Amino acid sequence: MSARPHIAPRPTPRLSVVIPVFNEETCLPALFARLYPALDALHRPYECIFVDDGSTDRSVALLRQMFQHRPHETRIVILRGNFGQHSAIRAGFERARGEFVVTLDADLQNPPEEIAHLVARFDEGHDYVGTIREQRRDVWWRRKASSAMNVVRERISGIRMTDQGCMLRGYSREIVDTINRSREVTTFLPALGSLYALRPIEIPVRHEQRESGTSKYSVYRLIRLNFDLMTGFSLVPLQLFSMAGIVISLLSVLFVVYLGVRRLLLGPEAEGVFSLFAIVFLLIGIVLFGIGLLGEYIGRIYLQVRDRPRYLVDAVIEEERQGEPS
Ligand code: UDP
Ligand code: MG
Numbered sequence: 001m002s003a004r005p006h007i008a009p010r011p012t013p014r015l016s017v018v019i020p021v022f023n024e025e026t027c028l029p030a031l032f033a034r035l036y037p038a039l040d041a042l043h044r045p046y047e048c049i050f051v052d053d054g055s056t057d058r059s060v061a062l063l064r065q066m067f068q069h070r071p072h073e074t075r076i077v078i079l080r081g082n083f084g085q086h087s088a089i090r091a092g093f094e095r096a097r098g099e100f101v102v103t104l105d106a107d108l109q110n111p112p113e114e115i116a117h118l119v120a121r122f123d124e125g126h127d128y129v130g131t132i133r134e135q136r137r138d139v140w141w142r143r144k145a146s147s148a149m150n151v152v153r154e155r156i157s158g159i160r161m162t163d164q165g166c167m168l169r170g171y172s173r174e175i176v177d178t179i180n181r182s183r184e185v186t187t188f189l190p191a192l193g194s195l196y197a198l199r200p201i202e203i204p205v206r207h208e209q210r211e212s213g214t215s216k217y218s219v220y221r222l223i224r225l226n227f228d229l230m231t232g233f234s235l236v237p238l239q240l241f242s243m244a245g246i247v248i249s250l251l252s253v254l255f256v257v258y259l260g261v262r263r264l265l266l267g268p269e270a271e272g273v274f275s276l277f278a279i280v281f282l283l284i285g286i287v288l289f290g291i292g293l294l295g296e297y298i299g300r301i302y303l304q305v306r307d308r309p310r311y312l313v314d315a316v317i318e319e320e321r322q323g324e325p326s
Contacts (some may be wrong), residue, residue, distance in 0.1 A: 010072060010321060015039070015046040015119060016098030020088035021063065022053040024106040026212040028062045031106055036070060038112040042119060049075045049092040050106075054082035067317050076317040083311040085167075085216070086187035091311050093176050093189075102170045103189070108211040109137070110168035118170040121201055127172035128197030130190070132163045133207035138215075142222070149226050157233035159191050162202055164229070169193065185303040186232035187310075188225070195233075231296045238297060241290050248286060255279070 039046045050063050067074045100122045118129045146165050171193050178196045
């Protein structure tokens with residue numbers, strides 16, 4: 001008999017729930033109170049992986065408390081700064097052990113009770129369970145902007161996702177492994193997941209107002225996220241731009257010829273200078289937009305080449321498991 005303390009072998013979790021947390025001290029108590037009972041009711045081994053994305057409030061302290069309370073089911077990854085929601089989820093994906101991995105927001109906008117419906121679809125054999133928010137509870141301009149972006153994204157990237165913004169989603173072990181393996185800079189995990197899915201399905205889920213606190217997304221961050229989504233999954237913006245460039249330069253050649261002919265036939269003309277200005281401004285505007293677009297792609301290449309880690313882990317708080325290095 002060995003003298004080492006005996007660590008009971010625990011069953012491998014069949015369900016992993018990954019939750020990014022960024023300054024959510026006001027939401028966490030309510031989340032804990034609903035999440036654990038909802039998962040207990042599923043009667044299968046599970047783990048909750050909370051990824052703290054550089055919170056500066058009491059979030060980490062609350063997570064530690066939860067770990068004391070439910071050490072078997074709770075794992076905490078503390079990142080060394082704010083790397084963004086999707087990088088935080090990636091950090092959780094790389095540690096998830098379950099055969100089905102569900103992502104959830106910490107602010108209770110996605111009701112934890114809905115996880116049961118996702119699991120049911122996974123049990124039926126679907127490897128990617130997307131969701132559509134039945135009645136979205138966000139400010140009106142975000143609802144409108146988001147549905148417009150959904151249409152544009154679907155057109156140019158060909159990725160079928162009815163509601164790209166809903167983060168309550170489930171991914172099979174294979175998809176999570178593929179995402180973990182891909183060295184892509186793309187942060188938008190729901191799109192990446194649906195790209196790798198063989199038997200995807202979408203189900204309607206409830207959506208609630210934020211439990212408390214405010215959205216961690218500013219307008220700027222939302223625009224960045226959408227640029228990432230567009231340029232990360234499609235070359236169409238770039239191609240459209242070069243098409244437009246070709247058409248416009250042909251038209252400008254015609255216009256120059258026309259002006260030349262007028263010069264020969266009518267002599268110098270001063271009128272119409274303003275309309276000429278207007279045209280020049282339009283062309284300059286298009287050129288500037290094109291340069292910006294090129295910049296988006298070059299920026300992506302730069303990030304990809306640089307290949308820095310997308311996140312840095314400060315600490316991991318979890319139970320030691322038999323046969324696994326801690
Ligand atoms: N989040 C994060 N890092 C960030 C921003 C957000 O981990 O930089 C988390 C946040 O704590 C929440 C989830 O991502 O659990 C969704 O954020 P939020 O509710 O602010 O976004 P919204 O619902 O407004 O799109
Ligand atoms: Mg939210």
